[in-house]
Amino acid sequence: MVLSSARRSTTRCLWRCSKKMTNHIMQGIHHDGSAVYVSNPLPKLGETVELRLRVPQDAGVLRVFIRSTPDGEEHWEAMEKAESDQVSDFWVGSLKITMPVNPYCFKLISENGGYYYNALGLFPHDMPDVYKFKLLANWDAPEWVLGSVFYQIFPDRFCNGDPSLNPKDGEWSYKGKAVKLRQWGEPPLPWTESGSLDFYGGDLVGIQQKLDYLQELGVNAIYLNPIFKSLSNHRYNIDDFFQVDEHLGGNEALVALSDAMHARDMRIVLDLTPNHTSNTHPWFTAAQKDPNAETADFYTFYNRPDDYLAWLDVPTLPKLNYSSQKLRDWMYRNDDSVMRYWLKAPYNIDGWRLDVYNMTAKQGALQLSKSVGQEMRQAVKAEKPEAYLFGEHFFDGTPHLQGDELDATMNYRGFNIPLWHWLAGYDNGTEWRPETVDHRHLSSEALVGQLKQFAAVIPWVITRQQFNQLCSHDTTRILNIVKGDKALVKLGVAMLMTYPGVPCVYYGDEIGMPGGKDPDNRRTMPWDEAEWDHDLLTFYKRIIRLRRTAPALIEGGLQHLYAQGGLWVFLRESKAQRLVIVGYRGDDTLNDVMIPLRHGGIADGTELVDLLGNMSACVEQGGVRIHTIKHGDAFIFELH
Structure with a gap:
């Protein structure tokens, strides 16, 4: 078909106008699963909740509907324009909670056509259900994690509290290697040389002795790498699921540590290997x-x-082969099973990190992970409803994050890896399959795209409790990832502490510990303060305190506001507080930068005060002007 010049011009104009309108609404319309937009984010079955939708006043929206599918049948609920402020209209409607998982989206009728709005954004066409908002009924949420900052400890390398517990040279052999007790501070030996039998004498007694240090840092929960009886220093090859390794202090040391932590209102989570045992x-x-x-x-x-x-x-x-019903009984179903035993007194641990969860109960044609994961959750929550259950998963953990299995995964694909790639052009494949990695920096647009994709397919109440880190015992340390650039370390920490999820600090990162790939990332913690980066430690303390006290960071929703080049801006919003977070990883200094904020429902005249520095600004003409943004800068603006 050939169009006349006039018709081609009209077609281009209509397309541009429609695209402009779509982009404008897409930026300004907002809903998430937080209490700002859902009357009860944790509803019970049979309850009716009120949903709110924020829409720009100049969007030309005429009607809005909630579209849900109770028992698989489409249902439409009309919304009403309930209130307005200087910038936005707020539409309100109800949703009946009839199923364990209740998906919904919005349909907007505007002067320019119809649009569907879901957890991924606004579209001029219908979208698959996977991207719908989801409310979980009767969800056993470990709400204590929302106000927690975790600290991950590799037990053998943190603190030697009782040298009498140290392994002795040659005490045992394994895989053709003999135990070697190393001096604290010596670098870990390569696997090929040590066979993972190089020990330093770190123990649970030492961790208990350093609780004052951890509280001063500001963390209030510890995730311990495996502590059960094993022949290796990493203890992922467990010999006895019911015995804490004697070289860590035995079961009595765990009781003492757990009691001491709970007396300080701190929590403790252990690491378990349900996928395998030692040989x-x-x-x-x-x-x-x-x-x-x-x-x-x-x-x-x-x-x-x-x-x-x-x-x-x-x-x-x-x-382990989970077609065995007895294995399921012994691992988690029985009252005295492995997973239930340690949740009880006198140990009273607060949750489990499940190693290699992405492969557990999967072997070729025998794919049992769903039923096993569901049963594990049922057993753990029956024993302790507030226990935190999260799994290791370097890939897409979406199937396990729908409300019937895990509380969270280690959020590598939904946070860690895209953040590394944005900060430093670094991907986890850099270490293992370098030929698969594009080492150019991920743009801010691509970063936000990946973050939104992975968050959109799981319920908000799970997004807010995903386990986020900058690095771990399985990865290069953040200081090495950014090649020693401390400004980027601080920027990464700021993003970790302000993005939705449960932040975790890997031991020693707060004092500037370096470390390459495993085992170099498992060095001993230096306790000579002359070796510490005190400026970095001060920054960690300050931002951890902010993470634990700011309502918007504890319970607030999320809206991405701006992403271009090396600049990333997002809004965290609770009923009590609104924060705008600005991060910049670019090399060049930016001058006289205008950041648009109106599509975040932020009116002209709003004052912004930086909680990390002494800067203040005022919203004018729909945005805020920042005179200078330097490499690695992070701003946390509170709105007044």
């Missing part, structure tokens, strides 16, 4: 010797004794 675990050795052993079906043998399924073909880590 020296009694469950496995019995199964290996006897096909009629009580634990014989806990594993998959192709040809006894030495041909069996192991995690990533590592023979020292035989994989």
Whole structure:
């Protein structure tokens, strides 16, 4: 078909006008799962909640509907324009909570056509249900995590509190290597040389001795790498799920640490390997010797004794087979099962981090992860409803984050990795498959795109409790990721502490500890303060305090406001507080920068006060003007 010149011009104009209108509404319209927009973010089955939608007054919206699908059938609920302020209209409507998961979206009829608005944004066409907002009914939320800042500790490398517990040189051998006790401060040996048998003597007694330090830092929860009986320093090859390693102080040391932490209103979460055991675990050795052993079906043998399924073909880590009902009983279903035992007195731990959760109960044609994950949740929550249950997952954990399995994952794809890529052009594949990595910086637009995609497919109440880190025992440390650029470290910390989720500091990051890939990232914590970066430590203390006291960071929603080049701006909003966070990772200094804020519902005349510095500004002509933004700058503006 050939259009006349006039018709082509008209078509281009209509397309541009429509695109402009779509972009304008897309930026200004907003809803999320926080209490600002949902009357009860944690409703009960049968409850009716009120939903609010913020719409720019000049968007030309005529009618708005809530579209839901109770029992799979479409239902439309008309909304009413209930109130207005200087910038926005607020539409209100009700949603009946009829199912465990209640998806919904909005349909807007405007002067320029119809639009669908979901958790990903605004579209001129319908979208798959996966992107709908979701409210969970009867959700056992561990709400204590919302006000928590975690601190991850690799036990052997944090503090040697009782040298009498130290392993002795040659005390045992494993995989052809013998135990070697290293001097505190010596660099970890490569795996090939040590066989993970280089120990430094860190223990639970030492952690308890350093609780004053941790409280002064501001953290109020600890995530411990494995502490159960094992032959290696990392203890991911567990020999006994019911015995804390004697070189860490044994079960008594855990009781003492847990009691001391709870007396300080601190929480403790342990690390468990439900995917595998060691090849020296009694469950496995019995199964290996006897096909009629009580634990014989806990594993998959192709040809006894030495041909069996192991995690990533590592023979020292035989994989557990959850087609065994007895294994399920012993691991989590029975009252005295592994996962329930440590939640009880006298240990009273506050949750579990589940190692290799992305592969647990999966082996070829036998895919049992969903049923096993659901049963694990049921068992843990029956024992302790407020327990925090999160899993290791370097990839897309969406299927496990729908309200019937995990409370959270280690949010690598939804936070850590895109942030690394934005800050430093670094991807997790940099270490393992460098040929797959584009080392150019991720643009702010692409960063926000990835963050929104991963958050849009899970319920908001899970997004706000995702486990976020800058680095961990499995990754290069943040100081090395940014090649020693402390300004970028501070920027990363600011984003970690202000973005939705539960932030966690890897031990030593707060004092500027370097570290390459494993095992270099597991160095001993230096306790000589002359070795500390005190400026960085002061920054950590200040921003951790802010994270734990600012209502908008504890319970507020999220709206991305601006993303261009190296500049990233977002809004955190609660009923009590609004914060605008600005981060810049670009190399060039920006001068006289105008940041648009009107589409965040922020009116002219609003005063902005930076909580990290002494800057203040006023919103004019729909935005705020910042005279200078330098490499690594972060601003946390409180709105007044």
